[in-house]
Amino acid sequence: MGTFIQNEILAMHWLNRLVASLLTMLGINVESRLGGSLQFFIYDVIKITILLCLLIFMISYIQSYFPPERSRKIMGRFHGVFANIMGALLGTVTPFCSCSSIPLFIGFTSAGLPLGVTFSFLISSPMVDLGSLILLMGIFGYRVAIVYVIMGLVIAVIGGTLIERLKLEDEVEDFIKNARAVEVKGVTLTKKDRLDYAFEQMTSTFKKVFPYILLGVGIGAIIHNWIPEDIIETILGNKNPFGVILATIVGVPMYADIFGSIPVAEALLSKGALLGTVLSFMMTVTTLSLPSLIMLRKAIKPKLLGIFIAICVVGIIIVGYLFNLLQPLLI
């Protein structure tokens, strides 16, 4: 039963068979290189699109119950490392786009939340979300997904705690420290508002992310059928002890939604790349990106920004090696 859900519902193997039969009917040989690439491309684009729409809709509906105002209140009730854990957990459910990061930062800081808690939130928010959990389940299996989420939360908690310990409050831009936020009653939402919101999020995310999916799946298809296995094994597999570091560093300036990066990861994995190496790449690409760093730079000074990047990179590298060690147990 577990494997049925895994293979047919989450991974949609039936869709792959359907695409193969349709292509065969059209006279395309799916055993050939070109046919195989075509099959992979069509199957993956449809699968990821279906998952994306379903997931974003469900998640946005849940998220509408956790506006930042509410998360701030919940986090304020906890102290010490528990506040960091809460920050990391709420980061996974609070909706937030990088253009909101400054008012959010001010809102958290002026409410007296420790800097470290804000950072636990900021680290976990893009790295771990409900969408990545379900998507990873569909592609790498539930064991990998659960360990991925736990690791992401651990990085967020430790990263936030470290920033707290380093006493970097002066590294926050003055206008943030001086801003006085008031507490207002949040907008009350009806069920219809929430459904509308979820639908809006689904369509706008789809529009924004679809080109990345096509690109991601396209690259995946090329890797899948055209790049020789030994090249990937040499660079990203067992033969290269620095694979994780390489993958992480290459991923920092890149930005891709988790939906776009998964097909690349999937294809690399099937070609002999190690699990941890591939996941490090995914974590970096989704967590650190040039646009979000530029936004964050407006709120914090270069030193803190540097520390933030360093903590994320080191954390992701450690997680990558851990996944490589655990790979035999997880897949």
Added chain:
Amino acid sequence: MMRVRVLGGGCKKCEALLKATKEALANTGLKGEVEYITDFSEIASLGIMTTPALMLDDEIVSTGRVLKTSDIESLMLVHKDL
């Protein structure tokens, strides 16, 4: 005279809300003025943590959403009667 404020840091979503709000105000024929507030300290001092947000006079009517023109129109009409 209604004071309409669109708040956001100048991202795409904020621009979209500004446009829809201007259209909505014109469609309702209400008297009012649309202000676009991009200063983050000012946004935060109003208690807003998610942009884009919309305020009608002193009431925050929406946060974190790009509302449709027709939705903004009904919000404006309801607000006017308060």
